[in-house]
Amino acid sequence: MKKLSDIGMIGLAVMGENLALNMESKGFRVSVYNRTVPGIEEGIVERFISGRGKGKNFAGFSDLESFVQSLQRPRKIMMMIKAGEPVDQQIELLIPLLDKGDIIIDGGNSNYEDTNRRTEYLERKGLLFIGTGISGGEKGALEGPSIMPGGSEQAWPHVRSVLQKIAAQVEGIPCCNWVGKNGAGHFVKMVHNGIEYGDMEIIAEAYWIMKELLGMDCEEMHQIFSSWNHAELSSYLIEITADICTFKDSDGAPLVEHILDAAGQKGTGKWTAINALNFGIPLTLIAESVFARSLSARKEERVLASKKLFINKKTFNRDRDELLGSLEKAVYASKLVSYAQGFSLMREANTVFNWNLNYGNIAQMWRGGCIIRSVFLNKIKEAYDGQPDLPNLLIDDFFSAKLLEAQEAWRKVVAIAVEHGVYIPAMASALNYFDGFRSARLPANLIQAQRDYFGAHMYERTDSPRGEFFHTNWTGTGGKTASTHYQV
Numbered sequence: 001m002k003k004l005s006d007i008g009m010i011g012l013a014v015m016g017e018n019l020a021l022n023m024e025s026k027g028f029r030v031s032v033y034n035r036t037v038p039g040i041e042e043g044i045v046e047r048f049i050s051g052r053g054k055g056k057n058f059a060g061f062s063d064l065e066s067f068v069q070s071l072q073r074p075r076k077i078m079m080m081i082k083a084g085e086p087v088d089q090q091i092e093l094l095i096p097l098l099d100k101g102d103i104i105i106d107g108g109n110s111n112y113e114d115t116n117r118r119t120e121y122l123e124r125k126g127l128l129f130i131g132t133g134i135s136g137g138e139k140g141a142l143e144g145p146s147i148m149p150g151g152s153e154q155a156w157p158h159v160r161s162v163l164q165k166i167a168a169q170v171e172g173i174p175c176c177n178w179v180g181k182n183g184a185g186h187f188v189k190m191v192h193n194g195i196e197y198g199d200m201e202i203i204a205e206a207y208w209i210m211k212e213l214l215g216m217d218c219e220e221m222h223q224i225f226s227s228w229n230h231a232e233l234s235s236y237l238i239e240i241t242a243d244i245c246t247f248k249d250s251d252g253a254p255l256v257e258h259i260l261d262a263a264g265q266k267g268t269g270k271w272t273a274i275n276a277l278n279f280g281i282p283l284t285l286i287a288e289s290v291f292a293r294s295l296s297a298r299k300e301e302r303v304l305a306s307k308k309l310f311i312n313k314k315t316f317n318r319d320r321d322e323l324l325g326s327l328e329k330a331v332y333a334s335k336l337v338s339y340a341q342g343f344s345l346m347r348e349a350n351t352v353f354n355w356n357l358n359y360g361n362i363a364q365m366w367r368g369g370c371i372i373r374s375v376f377l378n379k380i381k382e383a384y385d386g387q388p389d390l391p392n393l394l395i396d397d398f399f400s401a402k403l404l405e406a407q408e409a410w411r412k413v414v415a416i417a418v419e420h421g422v423y424i425p426a427m428a429s430a431l432n433y434f435d436g437f438r439s440a441r442l443p444a445n446l447i448q449a450q451r452d453y454f455g456a457h458m459y460e461r462t463d464s465p466r467g468e469f470f471h472t473n474w475t476g477t478g479g480k481t482a483s484t485h486y487q488v
Contacts, residue, residue: 005031005059005070007162008077010090012044015134016080017052018141019107019166024056026165031059033067035081035090068097074128074158078105084114091118100126103155107134109268112183112190119151119182128155131182133189135370136168144168146370147176148192148362150185150355168369175368180355187275187349188362191342194272194286196371197265198338198426199237201289205424206331207241209413212422213316214323218245218254224324232332235374263293272345279348282436283341285334288429311421323416326409330427333406337430339380340393347391360384394437403434410434456482 006028009020023030032053034044049060061067068075075098079090087106094104104122106115106129115131122129129151136145147167149156156178167176179185210216210224225242229235249255269290276283295302343359350357363381367373383396393399414431417424436442448459456478458469471482 004072005029006072008067008071010077011080012048014138015141017048018138019080021052022142022166023162024058028162029057031061031067031070033061033064064093065097075102076159078107080107083108083110095125098127103128103130103158105130105132107132110186111271112187115151115183115186123152128152130155130159131186133185133192135192140369144369146365148179148185148188148365150179150181150183153181170368173364175365177361177365180357184355188346190268190271191346192366192370192372193268195338195342197269197289198286199335199372201292201426202331202334203237203241205427206327209327209417209422213420214320222246228328236371261296262299263296265293276345281345281348283345284433285338285426285430286341288425292425314420316420326412329406329409330413333403333410334427334430336399337433343393458482
């Protein structure tokens with residue numbers, strides 16, 4: 001009798017291929033299949049089986065039905081294909097071939113709303129669906145990524161052993177655990193990517209200050225980032241930044257200096273900002289990081305503007321070591337704001353969708369394998385383990401003390417950058433968020449007066465209970481009729 005596979009993989013691009021190899025290396029027999037659609041090269045399965053998969057416990061298929069029949073029941077099929085319509089198309093092709101209780105896993109960067117819809121649709125048909133975020137890139141997929149599964153909770157016991165074995169392990173704990181029902185896993189992955197946008201922008205701004213203000217070369221910057229990576233800022237992104245600084249091009253110069261300053265993006269950072277707007281959560285730093293990439297992409301316009309929009313440049317004549325010390329603290333504080341905003345967004349979504357998210361577990365899942373992994377996450381886990389309903393990381397005792405300790409240096413860095421015309425939107429936005437969040441009173445009372453003046457949108461009073469609304473006839477020519485209650 002032909003041996004059946006433990007799991008199937010559809011999609012043998014970079015992530016799918018490496019995840020399949022990861023699964024096989026952990027003792028699982030894996031069936032592999034690649035979609036045949038216009039524009040996709042044929043023979044991918046055959047090349048994999050005779051190449052990286054040669055002599056290993058794989059079964060390759062060019063026919064979808066044979067692929068499905070090769071799997072143990074309940075069948076577990078992971079798709080690593082392009083998000084959006086291709087996922088729906090593949091699901092429709094699979095449905096007639098599956099039996100009740102079989103499991104489809106979408107490991108791509110799908111929108112959580114699509115995962116909500118797909119989970120409900122497949123459960124109505126007697127099938128189970130998992131939408132899981134996977135972070136770690138090519139290396140992580142092969143050696144152990146961070147995996148964030150959500151969807152049909154009944155499917156979790158059947159896939160747990162596979163996903164937790166292939167995930168990164170930190171102190172013997174897999175960076176994979178059940179996140180929540182429906183689109184919870186993909187929502188958490190989306191927020192992970194939003195924080196990733198923030199982290200990358202903060203580090204890029206630190207690089208820019210070193211280069212533009214301090215005139216440091218790449219070797220000197222390598223030394224700074226390397227030293228940071230052995231202290232509180234230790235993280236994957238700081239580590240690779242140190243490596244990037246010393247990577248040489250064919251001419252012997254640092255490669256990074258030959259790369260065009262126009263950043264790309266695939267959309268998950270934008271989704272994070274859009275959802276923050278929809279939920280009314282001030283994700284200012286992450287949104288600025290998305291816009292920073294958008295501005296960078298307007299290269300030709302920026303070159304034109306650089307010839308017309310001049311500033312009176314000042315010579316930087318302050319102590320370099322002092323600024324570098326301040327910069328390290330500013331990066332740490334800004335990074336904390338990025339995480340705090342991301343967790344605030346997850347907290348709001350949890351309230352809306354009743355996902356029962358465990359924030360300490362999420363921080364733990366991000367400690368290894370993923371792009372934003374850092375020692376910083378241990379403290380975030382401790383904060384949420386100690387206070388699961390913590391409304392914002394900034395008011396945790398450890399992190400509030402760190403922010404207060406860093407704020408003088410943080411303000412100095414932002415002020416110096418502004419004075420010298422150095423672009424640092426993420427660090428400046430983070431500081432403004434800190435100042436807004438710590439303010440018991442903000443000037444929004446004037447905005448409410450303006451809204452009531454021109455649109456009769458009403459306002460609340462400081463001397464009345466919340467939820468009681470008022471309208472004033474500001475000009476003497478208006479009436480008593482007011483608009484609907486405003487939303488906050």
